Amino acid sequence: MRKVQIKEPIKKKWIWIVLVLILLGGVPWYLPTGSIEPFILGFPFWAFISAVFAIILSFYLSWLCLNEWHIVEDIEEKEKELKE
Secondary structure (H helix, E strand, O other): OOOOOOOOOHHHHHHHHHHHHHHHHHOOOOOOOOOOOEOOOOHHHHHHHHHHHHHHHHHHHHHHHHHHHOOHHHHHHHHHEHOO
């Protein structure tokens, strides 16, 4: 059986920095007030930006869960299954 390295993602600063940058990018506060043009695929520009960043956030969180979240509970559950 391969030993799984336990990772504590909450302690990694780069995870939080990327998360904050994605969240800040998803709120188009940096656009001029009242700007809705150009329209992209029928959406105002600000809505398109928010939708793109929501998709990026989804991919990022999914990637984190699959690659960075190896905690003790997972190992304990596997050991429990093996004992049964």
